[in-house]
Amino acid sequence: MRNLRIRSFTPEEEYVYITYSINNDKKEESKILIENYRVLLQKALDYLWVKVEKKEVKKGKKVITKVKITLPKKKEVYKVLRNELEKINVLASHYVDKAINDAYSILKAWRRRVEKGKASMRKPTLRKVYVRIKSTLRKVEGEGVRITVRPYQYITFSWSHKWFSRRVKGLELGEPVIKEDKVYLPFRYKLKWSTPLDFLSIDSNLYTLDAYDGEKFVTFSIKELYSLKYGMELKRSKIQSFASKHDKKGKELLRKYSHRERNRVRDYIHKFVNKLLEMYPLTTFAVEKLNKQEMFRDANENLSKKISKTVWKTVHSVLKYKAPLYGSFVKEVNPHLTSKSCPRCGWVSRKVGRTFRCERCGFTLDRQLNASLNIFLKMCGFSHIREIPRVWVGVIPLKGRRSVNGLSRDPGEAQGLRIRYKFMKIQ
Ligand SMILES: [Zn+2]
Numbered sequence: 001m002r003n004l005r006i007r008s009f010t011p012e013e014e015y016v017y018i019t020y021s022i023n024n025d026k027k028e029e030s031k032i033l034i035e036n037y038r039v040l041l042q043k044a045l046d047y048l049w050v051k052v053e054k055k056e057v058k059k060g061k062k063v064i065t066k067v068k069i070t071l072p073k074k075k076e077v078y079k080v081l082r083n084e085l086e087k088i089n090v091l092a093s094h095y096v097d098k099a100i101n102d103a104y105s106i107l108k109a110w111r112r113r114v115e116k117g118k119a120s121m122r123k124p125t126l127r128k129v130y131v132r133i134k135s136t137l138r139k140v141e142g143e144g145v146r147i148t149v150r151p152y153q154y155i156t157f158s159w160s161h162k163w164f165s166r167r168v169k170g171l172e173l174g175e176p177v178i179k180e181d182k183v184y185l186p187f188r189y190k191l192k193w194s195t196p197l198d199f200l201s202i203d204s205n206l207y208t209l210d211a212y213d214g215e216k217f218v219t220f221s222i223k224e225l226y227s228l229k230y231g232m233e234l235k236r237s238k239i240q241s242f243a244s245k246h247d248k249k250g251k252e253l254l255r256k257y258s259h260r261e262r263n264r265v266r267d268y269i270h271k272f273v274n275k276l277l278e279m280y281p282l283t284t285f286a287v288e289k290l291n292k293q294e295m296f297r298d299a300n301e302n303l304s305k306k307i308s309k310t311v312w313k314t315v316h317s318v319l320k321y322k323a324p325l326y327g328s329f330v331k332e333v334n335p336h337l338t339s340k341s342c343p344r345c346g347w348v349s350r351k352v353g354r355t356f357r358c359e360r361c362g363f364t365l366d367r368q369l370n371a372s373l374n375i376f377l378k379m380c381g382f383s384h385i386r387e388i389p390r391v392w393v394g395v396i397p398l399k400g401r402r403s404v405n406g407l408s409r410d411p412g413e414a415q416g417l418r419i420r421y422k423f424m425k426i427q
Contacts, residue, residue, distance in 0.1 A: 017174060020184075020185050023181065024157075024180065024182055027180070036089075036095075040085055040088070040091070040099035041103055044100050045107070045124070047081050051072035054069055074100075085099060085100070094134055095137075107124070128179070133175055135174075143165055144157060145173060145185070157176070157183050157185075172189065173188075174188050195282075196328055198282060199214055200284070200285050201286040201373075202287045203339075207226055208221055210372045211372055212369070212372040212373050222272070222311065225268050225269065225311055228268060236257060239257050265314070269318050270322075272315070275397060280326075281327055283328045285331065286332075286333045286379040287332060288335035331379060334378070339356070343365075344358065354366070356370040369392070392424045397419055
């Protein structure tokens with residue numbers, strides 16, 4: 001009986017991170033930090049590299065050679081390495097520990113790639129170095145952060161009067177990352193613990209996300225996002241062929257273009273997901289688990305399919321990351337047979353056209369809506385339901401400016417998407 005007693009408990013606290021970047025306006029001072037840090041990191045890497053053991057292992061009868069790499073044990077080398085680095089160090093001594101840890105993570109990543117056959121046995125080279133500042137080396141002062149380079153020498157970065165300053169008011173700053181041209185500021189805050197009250201299942205299709213919320217079907221148009229991505233993909237392939245002919249100039253162009261493409265798509269997805277989360281707060285979202293292997297199996301799939309898959313993937317991951325802000329969370333559901341089975345009697349149909357028609361009980365519904373219904377059932381655990389809703393809502397996000405109460409909005413703030421609703425009845 002004692003085991004059945006209800007005990008009070010404190011739910012685990014969860015942090016949500018939101019990262020903003022600002023331009024590095026202290027380039028000269030940062031250069032001292034980054035360059036000196038690079039020296040430390042290179043030295044640590046050189047030191048450890050000599051101690052890395054590389055062995056070829058023959059496996060089984062069909063001689064398959066595998067590489068086994070053993071990194072030196074951190075405990076054994078730490079003290080000596082630390083002393084070595086401290087001799088040449090001009091920065092605060094915390095950076096020495098940081099360099100050792102970073103050198104280890106570079107080697108671990110390299111080992112993973114070698115063992116997968118994706119990297120050569122050569123020593124990994126340092127390209128662009130960035131420095132993540134430990135919490136002991138940074139101090140938040142108002143809307144700015146003071147970073148210790150060495151005792152009594154600091155660099156300060158400020159985010160006051162930036163477009164996001166209002167959003168991060170009262171949030172805690174994590175560990176800033178300093179790059180040559182940019183500074184990344186991860187802000188975090190504690191989540192209030194809540195229980196999702198509603199369910200929404202989402203079936204991802206070429207131009208739409210078809211959802212079911214337990215009462216009605218809701219279709220979100222993602223045509224805009226799709227065509228954004230599609231147009232850009234075509235343009236990118238053109239630039240790619242240009243880049244292959246013009247070495248330096250082409251590379252620069254491609255880099256610039258990819259950057260812009262990423263930003264535009266990301267911007268749209270964030271606004272779209274915001275709208276979705278506003279419409280369904282405190283909700284458990286069920287999406288299909290997108291199987292990577294399945295994706296690569298049909299290698300000759302066309303561009304459309306490829307693009308829509310990447311579109312869903314980003315929508316899913318942004319949704320997953322933002323949902324906790326609205327007290328919601330995302331669950332991934334195995335999509336097996338969701339478009340082929342009957343939600344009423346469980347029959348699995350072999351042939352499914354635009355509409356699903358059950359050969360056993362005669363149940364008929366649009367294929368995409370049917371899939372969302374089945375995902376909903378998978379999540380909520382009922383095997384079948386009696387009443388199928390006949391209400392359908394179309395949600396069409398529209399781009400462009402809008403004004404609130406006749407006043408135009410703060411131009412510094414990101415614009416949201418306008419939404420048009422379409423209500424329909426399914427016969
Ligand atoms: Zn049926």
